[in-house]
Amino acid sequence: MRLRRRIGLGLLIVFGFVLSGGIGAGSYYFSTALVALKITGQKVGSIAAPSPNPNGGRTATPAPATPPPAPDQPFTILLLGSDNDAKFSGGSLLTQSMILARVDPVSRKVTMLSIPRDLYVPLYSGGTDKIDKAYAYGGADSAIATVEMDFGVHIDHYAWIGLQGLTNLIDKVDGVDVIASNPVLDDYYPADMSGSNPYDFERVCVLPGAQHMTGAQALQYVRSRHGDLRGDFGRSFRQQQVLLALRAKAKALTYADIPDVAAAIQSDFKTDVGITDVGSLMPLAGNISLDNVTQVVLLPPFTRGQMIGAQDVLMPNWDLILPEVHKYFPAT
Amino acid sequence: MIRRLNVLLLLMAMVGFGIGVNRYIAQQKSTVVTQKASKPTETRAKFVLPGTIFVAQQGQIYALHAGNFTRLPLPKLGDWMQPYVLPDGSLLTVAHQPSYSDLYHISADGKVLAQLTHNHVSDKTIQLNHWVYWPSATADGLTVFASHDRPKPALNASYEIDFSIWSGPLAGNVVATRQTTPDPYTGGDIQPAPLPGGGLLYVTYSMSADSHAVAQLAFQATPRSNTVVLTSPEDGCSSAAVAPDGSTIAMVCTADTQTAKLKIAHLVGGKLDTPTVLVDSCLCSAPVWAPDGSGLLYLAPSDATGHFQMWWVKNAGLPTAAPPKQVTRDVDLDANSAPTWYLPAPSPAPGGS
Numbered sequence: 001m002r003l004r005r006r007i008g009l010g011l012l013i014v015f016g017f018v019l020s021g022g023i024g025a026g027s028y029y030f031s032t033a034l035v036a037l038k039i040t041g042q043k044v045g046s047i048a049a050p051s052p053n054p055n056g057g058r059t060a061t062p063a064p065a066t067p068p069p070a071p072d073q074p075f076t077i078l079l080l081g082s083d084n085d086a087k088f089s090g091g092s093l094l095t096q097s098m099i100l101a102r103v104d105p106v107s108r109k110v111t112m113l114s115i116p117r118d119l120y121v122p123l124y125s126g127g128t129d130k131i132d133k134a135y136a137y138g139g140a141d142s143a144i145a146t147v148e149m150d151f152g153v154h155i156d157h158y159a160w161i162g163l164q165g166l167t168n169l170i171d172k173v174d175g176v177d178v179i180a181s182n183p184v185l186d187d188y189y190p191a192d193m194s195g196s197n198p199y200d201f202e203r204v205c206v207l208p209g210a211q212h213m214t215g216a217q218a219l220q221y222v223r224s225r226h227g228d229l230r231g232d233f234g235r236s237f238r239q240q241q242v243l244l245a246l247r248a249k250a251k252a253l254t255y256a257d258i259p260d261v262a263a264a265i266q267s268d269f270k271t272d273v274g275i276t277d278v279g280s281l282m283p284l285a286g287n288i289s290l291d292n293v294t295q296v297v298l299l300p301p302f303t304r305g306q307m308i309g310a311q312d313v314l315m316p317n318w319d320l321i322l323p324e325v326h327k328y329f330p331a332t
Numbered sequence: 333m334i335r336r337l338n339v340l341l342l343l344m345a346m347v348g349f350g351i352g353v354n355r356y357i358a359q360q361k362s363t364v365v366t367q368k369a370s371k372p373t374e375t376r377a378k379f380v381l382p383g384t385i386f387v388a389q390q391g392q393i394y395a396l397h398a399g400n401f402t403r404l405p406l407p408k409l410g411d412w413m414q415p416y417v418l419p420d421g422s423l424l425t426v427a428h429q430p431s432y433s434d435l436y437h438i439s440a441d442g443k444v445l446a447q448l449t450h451n452h453v454s455d456k457t458i459q460l461n462h463w464v465y466w467p468s469a470t471a472d473g474l475t476v477f478a479s480h481d482r483p484k485p486a487l488n489a490s491y492e493i494d495f496s497i498w499s500g501p502l503a504g505n506v507v508a509t510r511q512t513t514p515d516p517y518t519g520g521d522i523q524p525a526p527l528p529g530g531g532l533l534y535v536t537y538s539m540s541a542d543s544h545a546v547a548q549l550a551f552q553a554t555p556r557s558n559t560v561v562l563t564s565p566e567d568g569c570s571s572a573a574v575a576p577d578g579s580t581i582a583m584v585c586t587a588d589t590q591t592a593k594l595k596i597a598h599l600v601g602g603k604l605d606t607p608t609v610l611v612d613s614c615l616c617s618a619p620v621w622a623p624d625g626s627g628l629l630y631l632a633p634s635d636a637t638g639h640f641q642m643w644w645v646k647n648a649g650l651p652t653a654a655p656p657k658q659v660t661r662d663v664d665l666d667a668n669s670a671p672t673w674y675l676p677a678p679s680p681a682p683g684g685s
């Protein structure tokens with residue numbers, strides 16, 4: 001009888017310590033959990049199919065809601081970056097950056113396809129326009145459906161980040177190390193992150209070579225396009241560089257860093273990847289070597305510049321684009 | 333009574349354990365999040381190099397002498413960067429403002445001797461302003477070279493803006509003469525390095541056939557003569573540093589990747605011989621030779637924080653080159669500002685002939 005009491009008391013004490021430790025850990029992650037629940041696991045809904053189909057005869061197969069791939073299966077993720085400054089309201093944002101990535105957890109290979117923001121394509125929401133408007137006309141659902149429809153690929157996940165979120169994220173990991181490819185000079189860089197007039201300009205000069213960039217410097221590097229012969233394509237190359245530099249920095253992060261990182265990006269980041277999957281993806285990000293990253297940018301002859309109305313657009317050459325894309329991203 | 337005290341102590345231990353778990357997790361944060369760079373003046377060099385080495389960090393210029401850093405007490409005219417020592421020990425340096433930058437001539441103890449350019453034209457029409465970077469000078473210190481973003485097209489005529497190499501007398505207009513004509517919309521021509529005998533080495537940018545921005549070392553045997561490109565577009569070489577012998581060149585080559593190689597080659601008869609790799613797979617930048625040619629300094633991170641430290645390679649360029657040795661610790665030097673090294677010539681021995 002006494003032995004049973006002692007065992008019961010011992011178990012109670014152990015339970016007390018476990019509970020106390022759990023509360024200690026829980027309190028550390030509590031704020032993170034709230035933020036994480038807010039920004040992850042965003043539902044991708046279905047949007048109304050366009051009528052008539054603007055796709056010019058190709059099969060439209062938007063499939064926003066699909067079961068997630070098995071943990072060891074390759075998956076695709078659409079990375080979206082938006083201007084979300086005072087020029088835009090009500091979530092009607094353009095995507096300045098659109099990168100479709102395919103990650104193979106087994107071979108640890110990644111392919112990144114930069115989709116030019118000026119690409120003139122049928123939008124899933126209807127009509128034909130620059131692909132950067134797909135997000136404005138229905139959010140991530142619309143952007144995913146448009147890319148799936150036009151490129152004939154399946155997208156498993158998406159992640160969206162705003163300008164301030166990117167800046168905060170880079171600052172939170174204390175900057176990124178980038179080898180800037182050339183001097184990036186821009187006399188008409190949008191001064192929309194500070195000041196009272198979001199339509200104002202500022203001068204930007206990012207010097208070339210290996211350097212440690214702050215969030216603001218990295219943003220200037222990935223966003224500037226006026227002084228670059230390649231225009232938006234130059235920016236696509238630079239965006240991929242900074243993305244890989246962020247991945248390199250993420251390798252050093254630990255689970256204890258999650259609250260700080262989550263707090264830094266909380267109002268400027270959304271993804272449909274669940275919180276548990278985010279945890280399982282962190283080690284994967286650290287195990288991918290730069291040698292295993294394939295970068296694809298749709299330069300001419302995949303695209304050609306043209307004026308439509310008053311806007312500069314890029315006309316896609318689908319006969320070249322689709323075979324190239326399907327070399328890396330399985331066709332649906 | 334004792335039993336109650338035991339229960340109380342047990343409860344306190346449980347609470348303490350919970351707090352301990354909380355604090356333990358907090359201590360597991362990565363150094364990339366927690367480890368902030370120190371000011372150079374809060375650190376000491378790991379070993380002493382002779383003379384005085386000037387570096388930049390977060391808008392300030394620091395002098396490293398006898399293993400200790402001193403901040404130059406420069407006035408707040410912008411973020412100070414890219415110091416360059418002249419033969420008399422004074423310095424050229426850049427003050428960077430949000431929409432322009434200017435060259436200044438300063439003393440080694442941080443007094444402004446002269447403003448050499450006047451690139452601030454307008455606060456309202458900022459496109460009228462100019463940039464100037466990478467100052468250097470001829471061996472006698474009388475002629476200054478720099479990268480400058482003139483000429484620019486008329487306002488609102490186009491977006492074109494590129495660096496050219498300009499030069500002029502230290503005692504006059506230092507951007508009086510345009511030395512190069514850049515490829516448009518590439519970033520242009522940068523990092524001038526005047527050679528003994530009147531030649532000029534610099535970095536020129538262009539776009540490859542597959543639309544990648546590429547850097548190449550370029551050479552003019554005499555001012556404004558035909559440009560000879562010394563390296564291939566595929567090698568992507570820049571940041572050339574000329575050794576005191578006038579022919580040994582250190583350079584950083586990236587081959588359009590996000591890792592670099594620090595290479596050494598020799599410029600003979602207007603051609604560069606096959607380079608040897610001094611440091612492989614690094615984020616190297618900003619090499620500079622010791623004034624006596626005894627080795628090479630460069631900047632590169634030493635850990636995951638990515639903060640740039642200074643490294644020293646003794647006998648760089650010789651078969652006896654030593655492995656790189658880290659000079660600084662815990663600082664975050666401006667990787668766009670090459671160190672510059674002042675080593676006064678030894679005075680003649682008393683009574684010597």
